[in-house]
Amino acid sequence: MSTTQSHTPTGLAALEQRLEHDLLTLNWRARAWVAPRSHAGQPVHDVLIIGAGQAGLAASMALAQQGIAAVLLDRAARDLEGPWATTARMETLRSPKELTGPALGLPSLTFRAWFEAQWGDAAWEALDKIPRLQWMDYLRWYRRVTQADVRNGHAVTAVRPRGDGQVEVDVSVSGAPGTTWLARRVVLATGRDGLGGPQIPAFMQGVERSRWAHSSDMLDYERLRGLRVGVIGVGSSAMDSAGTALECGAASVDLIARRSEMPRINKSKGSGVPGLTQGHADLPDAWKWRIRHYINAQQVPPPQGSTLRVSRHPNAFFHFDCAVQSVRAQGAGLQVATTQGVFAFDFLILATGFEINWARKPEFAAFAGQVRTWGQRYQPPLGDEDRELSDSPDLGPVFEFQPTAPGACPGLERIHCFCYPAALSHGTVSGDIPAISDGARRLATGLASLFYRDDVEHHFATLQAYAEPELTGEEWTPAHTPSRVLPGTGPHTTTPGAATHPQENT
Known part of the structure; x- marks a missing residue:
């Protein structure tokens, strides 16, 4: 007999009420304790997070648990943060639907809870993969119920670290001339x-820019109707772009790969165990490099559904062992x-990734040349060279440059640096859905420690000045001890065998 109960949708209002109670019982929005600061009459923010996608939102919520306020700055209009509703073109997410993503251990904050509240558990059981735009709807809800302080239309134009415990951040609001914000810590969730x-x-x-696009560009694929389209690459983004072009009426799509065959095994999926999630940062340099380089070299195959989305079209063509040598204009077209x-x-x-x-990234010009990289830290064995890894920043334990x-x-x-380039130092905990909560907790708890260390004199003075009595002195009556x-x-009794002095008997 099945023990599974069938539940009908309860609605988002009921879920949000449950979430609010969960947050209350967990004391999630902890009391603020970081000493407020100002400089020349201007407030200094505790944390500015650049980017309000899923990484920025998760970081903000994790910081709230630690009693630390964060402001998120995002250049996009409201509800268009991140790639999901803009440049991403996959039909569904690659990640299994059961992964809890940015929920930070709160069952009522998971995608599954959000989904079942609206459509019930039967619909959940029938769901295969999470549709891309539905994931974006969930993140919009996440932002609202976590009360994230997001400032949309705020483009960061410069970040300048200073030696006085502050970072200057130039911010342009809706294209207007920028103002300078001050923060004690800045998080790049970009x-x-x-x-x-x-x-x-x-x-x-x-090659003239109007004749080509990168898969991450904003592009109206309807303009490809009736055209012969070439796609360089056979990874996930290649399939998403090719599938979209074909569905928009491209005359043909040729996918060109320098590899001799399509990668078929997702090696990164095989490494997804808690031991690596929590332990990558503590591995010796050689093992960090070896694991990340192996995954890079093996390459991640496109999802099966994305590949079938392309191959079901008779005018889609896959070419392997076909390295591009040159591209040049020929009349109104291109010869590759x-x-x-x-x-x-x-x-x-x-x-091409x-x-x-x-x-x-001109906004980082003030410090870019001073960031230590893994190329300066570690020399890999001959044959294991990897440009991406060599260029990766060598980060400290709290993702700091x-x-x-x-x-x-x-x-x-x-x-x-709470974005993808942190992967070599910390593992894939700063962007991808599977371990984003682990990374957000690591960042938030680390920042809490740093804030306390920075202000330890203030906190010790606060400790010394703390004078709220637990007792008033009226809770007991002193006993007459000699009678007991x-x-x-x-105390005035002579110990047997000890010398007696006159004053002891006075």
Whole structure:
């Protein structure tokens, strides 16, 4: 006999009431304890988080548990934070629906609770993968119920660490001239391309920008109707772009891969155990590099559903062992020379991933050249070289940047990298759904420790000045002790065998 009960939808209002009670019983929004600061009459924020996607929201909620206030700055309009409703084109998430994502251990904050409250558990059982736009709807709800302090239309144009315990952040609001905010700590929750941007191969140099796009670009795929489209790459973003182009009426889509065959096994999935999630940061350098490089080299295959989304079209063509050698304009189209021959396209999409490239993040120019990288920290064995890993920042235990030399950039350690490039130092806990809560807790508890250490004199003075009595002195009556002890055993009684002095008997 099944023990599973069937539940009908209770609605979001009931779920939100339950969540509020959970937060109350857990004392989640802890009392504020960080000493407020100001500078020249201007408030100094405890934490500014740049980016209000799922990483920024999770970090904000984890900080709230520690009694630390955070303000999130996002250049996007409300409800369009992150890639989900803008540049992402997958039909569903790759992650299994059971993963709890940014819920931070709160059952009533999970996607599953949000889903079942609206559609019931039968619909949950029938659900295969989470639709992309539905995940965005969940994050919008998450933002509201966690009361995240998000400022939309706030674009960060410069971040400048200082040696006096503060970081300057220039912020442009809705395109208006910027103002300078001050913060004690700044968290970069800036996503997959958090320290760079799309990786553009050298063979694209000189090709007119209107003839091609990167898979992460904002692109109206309807403009590809009737066109011959080439896609460089066969990873997830390649499939998403190819599938979207085909569904929008592209005449043909050719996917071009330099690999001899499609990767088939998701090695990163095989590494997803709590031991690595919690222990990656403590591994020796050689093991950190070895694990991350192996996953990079094996490459992550596209999801099966995404691949079938493309291959079901008769005008989709997969080409392997087909390295691109050059791309040049030919009339209104492009000629793409490869090791297998020359292709003719009307439009080209580069699904070539992202790179760490500080030059593409001018807002970080004030400190970019001072950040210590893994290339400066570790020399891998011959044959294990990896540009992505070498360029990754060498982060401290609280995701903080470290300078190339001690004292080289005062205040740099007050900027924390909570985005994908943290993976080599901390593991994949700062962006991907599976372990985002683990990373957010690590960040929040680490920041709580740093705030206390910074203000330890203030907190000790507060401790000394604390004078709220637990007792008034009226809770007891002092006893007449001599009447309660054995005769001859009081404090003025002579110990047997000891010398007697006249004053003792006075």
